[in-house]
Amino acid sequence: MAAAGGSGAAAAGRAYSFKVVLLGEGCVGKTSLVLRYCENKFNDKHITTLQASFLTKKLNIGGKRVNLAIWDTAGQERFHALGPIYYRDSNGAILVYDITDEDSFQKVKNWVKELRKMLGNEICLCIVGNKIDLEKERHVSIQEAESYAESVGAKHYHTSAKQNKGIEELFLDLCKRMIETAQVDERAKGNGSSQPGTARRGVQIIDDEPQAQTSGGGCCSSG
Amino acid sequence: PVFPSYHHFVVCSLVSRKKMSPKSKRGGIHMDLCKKGCGYYGNRAWQGFCSKYWREEYHKTRPKEMQEDWELAERLQREEEEAFASSQSSQGAQSLTFSKFEEKKTNEKTRKVTTVKKFFSASSRVGSKKGISRDKCPPVPYNDSTVLKRTELVSRELLEFFFFFLEDQGKPVHAELREFLVGTHHMRPAGVTERDSISKKVFHTMHLTFQPNQRAKHEKIEKTLNYVTVFILVMIVKKLRCTTVKEGKQLKCTVVEKSRISQAGTPRLEAIPTPSICPCVSDSHLVLVPWLSFVDIIEMDSKHVPRDKLACITKCSKHIFNAIKITKNEPASADDFLPTLIYIVLKGNPPRLQSNIQYITRFCNPSRLMTGEDGYYFTNLCCAVAFIEKLDAQSLNLSQEDFDRYMSGQTSPRKQEAESWSPDACLGVKQMYKNLDLLSQLNERQERIMNEAKKLEDLIDWTDGITREVQDIVEKYPLEIKPPNQPLGALDSENIENDKLPPPLQPQVYAG
Numbered sequence: 001m002a003a004a005g006g007s008g009a010a011a012a013g014r015a016y017s018f019k020v021v022l023l024g025e026g027c028v029g030k031t032s033l034v035l036r037y038c039e040n041k042f043n044d045k046h047i048t049t050l051q052a053s054f055l056t057k058k059l060n061i062g063g064k065r066v067n068l069a070i071w072d073t074a075g076q077e078r079f080h081a082l083g084p085i086y087y088r089d090s091n092g093a094i095l096v097y098d099i100t101d102e103d104s105f106q107k108v109k110n111w112v113k114e115l116r117k118m119l120g121n122e123i124c125l126c127i128v129g130n131k132i133d134l135e136k137e138r139h140v141s142i143q144e145a146e147s148y149a150e151s152v153g154a155k156h157y158h159t160s161a162k163q164n165k166g167i168e169e170l171f172l173d174l175c176k177r178m179i180e181t182a183q184v185d186e187r188a189k190g191n192g193s194s195q196p197g198t199a200r201r202g203v204q205i206i207d208d209e210p211q212a213q214t215s216g217g218g219c220c221s222s223g
Numbered sequence: 224p225v226f227p228s229y230h231h232f233v234v235c236s237l238v239s240r241k242k243m244s245p246k247s248k249r250g251g252i253h254m255d256l257c258k259k260g261c262g263y264y265g266n267r268a269w270q271g272f273c274s275k276y277w278r279e280e281y282h283k284t285r286p287k288e289m290q291e292d293w294e295l296a297e298r299l300q301r302e303e304e305e306a307f308a309s310s311q312s313s314q315g316a317q318s319l320t321f322s323k324f325e326e327k328k329t330n331e332k333t334r335k336v337t338t339v340k341k342f343f344s345a346s347s348r349v350g351s352k353k354g355i356s357r358d359k360c361p362p363v364p365y366n367d368s369t370v371l372k373r374t375e376l377v378s379r380e381l382l383e384f385f386f387f388f389l390e391d392q393g394k395p396v397h398a399e400l401r402e403f404l405v406g407t408h409h410m411r412p413a414g415v416t417e418r419d420s421i422s423k424k425v426f427h428t429m430h431l432t433f434q435p436n437q438r439a440k441h442e443k444i445e446k447t448l449n450y451v452t453v454f455i456l457v458m459i460v461k462k463l464r465c466t467t468v469k470e471g472k473q474l475k476c477t478v479v480e481k482s483r484i485s486q487a488g489t490p491r492l493e494a495i496p497t498p499s500i501c502p503c504v505s506d507s508h509l510v511l512v513p514w515l516s517f518v519d520i521i522e523m524d525s526k527h528v529p530r531d532k533l534a535c536i537t538k539c540s541k542h543i544f545n546a547i548k549i550t551k552n553e554p555a556s557a558d559d560f561l562p563t564l565i566y567i568v569l570k571g572n573p574p575r576l577q578s579n580i581q582y583i584t585r586f587c588n589p590s591r592l593m594t595g596e597d598g599y600y601f602t603n604l605c606c607a608v609a610f611i612e613k614l615d616a617q618s619l620n621l622s623q624e625d626f627d628r629y630m631s632g633q634t635s636p637r638k639q640e641a642e643s644w645s646p647d648a649c650l651g652v653k654q655m656y657k658n659l660d661l662l663s664q665l666n667e668r669q670e671r672i673m674n675e676a677k678k679l680e681d682l683i684d685w686t687d688g689i690t691r692e693v694q695d696i697v698e699k700y701p702l703e704i705k706p707p708n709q710p711l712g713a714l715d716s717e718n719i720e721n722d723k724l725p726p727p728l729q730p731q732v733y734a735g
Contacts, residue, residue, distance in 0.1 A: 030556070031554075031556035035554065051544040051548070051554050051555045051560065052554040052556050053556055054599040054600075071599055071602075072556055072557035073557050074558050074562070074606075075557075076558065076562075078610075079561060081610075081613065082561075082606040082610060086606065089593050
């Protein structure tokens with residue numbers, strides 16, 4: 001079970017594996033962002049990747065090996081309700097909005113509320129204002145976005161997938177924070193009572209009411 | 224006395240395999256229409272029926288199938304035992320055990336007639352070579368006294384296997400498995416949930432065991448976990464199959480329900496316009512996608528081990544990605560992928576999808592489900608199913624009336640589609656839709672003519688009515704022909720008043 005989460009990173013030498021979900025409205029550039037990061041390509045005709053919805057990246061941060069699995073999600077409003085299925089058991093979430101689109105920022109706020117409610121503080125949140133190459137058409141003010149991010153305990157980044165700005169930094173920071181969280185988690189586990197036989201983060205069984213299931217056991221299932 | 228029944232089992236399951244296995248894969252994809260002629264695609268795995276008729280058919284044959292499943296489980300278990308037994312009888316033969324395992328896995332993976340044969344020959348080969356070992360553990364039916372003995376035997380063999388395979392790691396694994404074995408045998412009437420928690424526990428402990436061990440290579444652990452999964456499944460598959468079937472009944476799989484509801488009339492969920500589900504995907508590739516992905520997602524039902532089921536899902540997803548990439552000329556994002564997957568699930572209507580998802584969730588190695596590509600695709604499939612379950616007008620951006628009309632089949636989406644053709648749609652499809660359009664127009668005209676004709680029938684009635692009325696009246700007031708009037712006299716004859724006239728003035732002569 002342990003390999004399922006960041007808690008899967010055990011004693012030194014073993015790799016951490018993190019699951020990161022990309023959330024945000026459609027057309028804010030989630031896919032471009034991750035493609036830029038993993039392939040360093042943007043709008044390229046010669047992209048060899050078959051798909052950009054599930055990408056992995058191996059990192060080495062301060063001697064710690066990290067396997068990053070980035071899960072893209074469908075951004076259309078109609079799929080909003082499916083969110084919990086995607087983000088359960090994830091270590092980090094990247095919430096992307098388009099700086100030229102006020103609505104997409106509102107959407108991010110909704111996501112933050114939902115994530116905090118469902119997963120509590122064990123998920124690292126990053127709020128990302130994408131498309132800073134379109135600074136002229138900015139509709140979301142920097143102060144507003146940054147102060148909001150601070151108020152919910154998230155970090156704010158400005159990126160441009162087109163110009164490759166801020167993306168490396170975003171992922172690197174996120175990884176560091178996830179490692180920290182995982183280490184804290186581990187220490188707590190070492191001190192506290194370990195529960196053999198039960199997984200803190202269990203696989204949810206999709207029953208008739210997946211929503212209720214996830215909310216019930218998504219973060220604190222103990223049996 | 225034992226052998227005939229054993230062979231009987233094998234033959235039985237062989238027959239059932241032959242009947243059920245979808246083996247059209249290699250010789251080109253082959254999809255026939257349903258045998259019942261309802262116009263939907265049939266599937267060989269369903270004996271050429273479409274999902275609806277297969278379900279009807281299946282309900283008839285279900286008891287038999289369950290029996291066959293039971294036999295298969297029994298057989299698998301026996302093979303497993305033999306494998307372990309053979310490892311015991313020859314100390315250095317762990318490679319043999321291995322190949323046996325591998326063989327079983329490939330069998331499960333491909334599931335073809337040839338491999339079924341191989342299965343058969345493999346077991347008979349082992350039977351002839353290791354006759355002693357089979358004598359040692361004859362395939363007796365379950366009863367409590369033998370169970371413990373057998374558990375002992377199996378676990379001893381298991382220990383040896385793991386001992387060789389994992390070196391010093393074997394012991395804890397063995398202990399865990401042993402506990403598991405005893406547990407399963409003692410809680411026979413237990414529900415699937417308990418079983419589920421047991422298998423979860425095994426996985427969990429196994430992870431704890433392997434975690435601090437840095438020497439054990441990752442692949443090795445993966446492999447072991449796979450074997451353990453197969454082993455656990457084999458041990459519980461018999462009851463599991465029954466319980467999943469039973470549970471499936473209670474579950475009221477919404478997908479099935481929904482399609483059944485909509486099948487009640489002629490229309491189906493399919494009637495919902497494709498663009499409203501996946502607007503970003505052009506039709507030309509939707510023609511490409513289905514065949515390959517359908518085959519995969521339907522094939523999923525025929526797999527036994529969760530891992531293989533997952534592999535089917537992954538394969539299906541890969542096909543979808545391929546198709547999207549071909550059409551859009553860029554890597555597919557989740558924005559495109561999920562809608563297409565939903566489309567595939569709707570159109571393909573894979574058998575026992577809900578039950579399969581549950582099965583995977585319960586008995587697959589959780590770490591595999593939560594990380595890695597397979598996990599991602601599985602999650603997407605879950606999402607697709609969840610979306611379909613909650614399907615309503617709002618989620619399709621349709622008005623409630625439109626949605627109702629589509630669901631009840633009053634409107635077909637095709638006609639609107641024909642208007643808004645994307646220029647890159649392929650010619651054949653265009654032609655097809657044009658023809659469909661023409662046909663529907665013809666149909667309309669036909670109907671109009673029929674209506675007019677009906678109206679004409681009314682007209683006949685009307686004239687009949689008139690005739691009848693006329694006749695009635697004629698009978699009531701028969702025509703009396705009066706004798707012709709007297710011929711008119713001279714013009715003046717009637718002029719009676721002439722008499723009253725003063726006499727004509729006479730000229731008077733005045734003598735003057």
